[in-house]
Amino acid sequence: MGIGYDCFETARLLRMTQRIHRPGIRVYLRLKESKLTESHVIQTRELRKRYRPDIMAVDGLSMRVKRGEVYGFVGPNGSGKTTTLRMLLGLVRPTSGDCEMLGEAPGSPEALGRIGALMETPAFYPYLSGRDNLRVLARHASVSYDRIDPVLAEVDLTRRADYRFKSYSLGMKQRLGMAAALLKDPELLILDEPTNGLDPAGMAEMRDLIRNLGHGERTVLLSSHLMGELEQICDRIGVVKDGRIIREGTLDELRRGERLKLRAEPVAEAIALLKKLAGVGKIDAGDGGILMIEADPSRAAEINRVLVEAGIQVSELCVVKLSLESVFLSLTEEAEPLG
Amino acid sequence: MDSLMAELLLLRKRVGNWVLLGFWLFMAVLFSYLLPYYAYTSDLNFHGRGVGVVLLIALLPQNLVANITNSFPFFGGTMVLIMGALAMGSEYNWGTLTPVFTQRAGRLKVFFAKILALAIALVPFVLLVFLLAFLASVSISWREGQPIELPPLWDLLRALAAGWFLLAVWAAFGVFLAVLSRGTALAIGLGIIYGLVIEGIISSFGRQIDLLKQISTVLLRTNGYSLISSLGVTLPSEAGPGGFSGESVSGTQAALVLAGCLLVFIAVSAAVIRRRDVSGAS
The missing domain is CATH 3.40.50.300 (P-loop containing nucleotide triphosphate hydrolases)
Structure with missing residues (x-):
């Protein structure tokens, strides 16, 4: 059924609602009125x-x-x-x-x-x-x-x-x-x-x-x-x-929140600096001075420049390809078992 | 029509329904013919004292209607109650309402197809029991050297119709209980307890308590026995199997009350089926 919402269709649907008081029909009508695409x-x-x-x-x-x-x-x-x-x-x-x-x-x-x-x-x-x-x-x-x-x-x-x-x-x-x-x-x-x-x-x-x-x-x-x-x-x-x-x-869209993996020293200063940067989201600190940064991968060069200009040593900076499972786990946070 | 064919296929292919049919035929012939005839032929001091002759006459073909219809309100009803509860309750147990309700047919269409299929399936329950009863009575007549006289056709047709109607009410009761309990076990248990125990208790106490006496006039067994009684059937004594000692109402009242029960069972079940959420297997 198309979205054409002419008078005939309206009258027919109204007759339907008068006869059948079903939530499904009412729900359907409201959506028809909202003119969503086919x-x-x-x-x-x-x-x-x-x-x-x-x-x-x-x-x-x-x-x-x-x-x-x-x-x-x-x-x-x-x-x-x-x-x-x-x-x-x-x-x-x-x-x-x-x-x-x-x-x-x-x-x-x-x-x-x-x-x-x-x-x-x-x-x-x-x-x-x-x-x-x-x-x-x-x-x-x-x-x-x-x-x-x-x-x-x-x-x-x-x-x-x-x-x-x-x-x-x-x-x-x-x-x-x-x-x-x-x-x-x-x-x-x-x-x-x-x-x-x-x-x-x-x-x-x-x-x-x-x-x-x-x-x-x-x-x-x-x-x-x-x-x-x-x-x-x-x-x-x-x-x-x-x-x-x-x-x-x-x-691809879900992975757009892909992370940057950064190894920098000193870590605390790097984190403080990154937090001030616009467009940088969550920062997870891992072992060995590794930071996982939520940011657009295209900003890797900019992040590198800011850190280096601040005197922070950057020894590794790369884009981490997230699996769907990683995205899912990070979104649902508690990392509930999937079974 | 398509859904009806589907429901008939389900009933036909289910072994349990054939077992119920066989058991019902066996019980009906056993209690209506074999045991009474055994009693007649055994040393029970019947011969030559009039009682035995009365017993024999009841077993002859001309009394087919009176003799066999007694079993309908008692175990006949219970048998088809189980069939109705199985037909509907199993859908909940197996979770098959989900695939069925996601086909093209709507919920009510499926439900009424099931009811109609059950109504059709009851026809052999009635015809075969009359056929077997007829064969038993003819055999007894032949063995006892009695003339074979058939019951009036009109009486026979009325008895067939009444028998089918009684079974239909009980089957609908089974469906009703299955819908409310969303399964078979509780529905069958409650149905049997109601049919075999609760109604009997209410009828018994009805002799002392006026309120229960009034209540008993709207019960299934009371009206079932009253309906067949209006066909000229002598009700079984209180002591025998399926004995009935409760109130009797007129045939018209019994038919109306039973029709009302049938409608209520079907209407309430349909309303619940239509409204209630369908989850997986229970």
Whole structure:
């Protein structure tokens, strides 16, 4: 649905709200009024979910996922990732805030028909075979059974398709979950920890699969703890902490806060001088007089000159390439375990 | 229609449902025909004293309706309560509401497809038990050298409809409990305790306490027995299995109360399904 907001559309939407008092619809309407662009397939604004008075799972989360990109959603355990994904799918109702999926209300049949999702550990009927499980979902999605064999082949599960789900290994369950997500040939894929339980070879296969799926017009929203995985697959990444996005951008943008590694003597004077410089952020002092400085790498020469002119001996100055994991850990500070 | 086909597939492929169907058929024939016939043929001093003849007549095909419908409000209801609780509660246990609700069909569409599928699945529960009962009664007639007379068709149709209706109410009760408890175990436990214990206690105390007597008139078993009683069925004695000693209401009142219960169970379940957040497996 485009952003064209003509009178006919307004009247239709108003009729909808008169008939259906659903938060999702109201949320959708507010976003329509804000005239966000169609190039974003997911848009949330100040999304909140409070489970109990003392539990705010998502606290003012705003994000935009562009059409055709692979968006990484990363955060420590309990940071609100899964609750956010569930709100995007209409499984959980937001307490407040706005949300729009593919131009539709979250959880609406119009949106769900174009979204494939794999949420956490895949849930299927244990007494049915993999193929029958896909048949059930295909029926609910009004998708032809003809789609089942291709998606089973795509996730390399054809040989075990007629075995009962309860006999599957965790890796096979995960692949069946991916097959189910692909059943509708969706425009948007939402994957929550898709490599859970996979062995290294399975993880590599899944990574390749996701990378291939992310090509072209299809958009992928990928939640994962595995930084290396996200680093290899994602176009953009949003870092979530305490229910809100604390940093969002491409890998290069996230690394733009890359650090300068400086070895200088005397250290205390170097730190005092650096703190006075504009554009220099956090300074961490390490062993052996090494300083890690948060600053634009292009300012290395300027920093060097200022220190040398002040009589400080600079024996090493280089740009440190941060891994996504380092960025993540520095952003979330407490360095919570990622498992 | 697509969601209905999906739900029918789920019910058809679940072995537990076939076990319930088999167990229900076995219990119905055992308690309605085999045990009474065994009692008739055993040395229980029935022969030649009138009581035995009455017992035998109840087992003949012309009394098919009266004999078999007694089992519906008792263990028939409990069997399908389990089926309803399993059909809905397992979705919570396995976390399958997440993939199902993220397909194109909306929550209510899926829920009503499940209800409709259960209603369809109850048809063999009714037809097969009548068929088996008929075969048992014909066998007894043949063995005892009695003429085979079929019950009036209209009576048979009314009994089939009433039987299906009673089972539908109990199955909806199972679904209702499963939705409220988000699982199978508590729903089945509570349902069985309610059906087999609580209703019996309330009916018993109803003879001494007027308030309980009034309350018993809106209970499932009371109205179930009242409904089949309106078909000309003699209710089982208090002492036997499924014995009933509570209040009776008119057939019309029973049908209305049961219909009201059915609507309440379905409406409340649907409202909860529609409103409540869906989390992972419980």
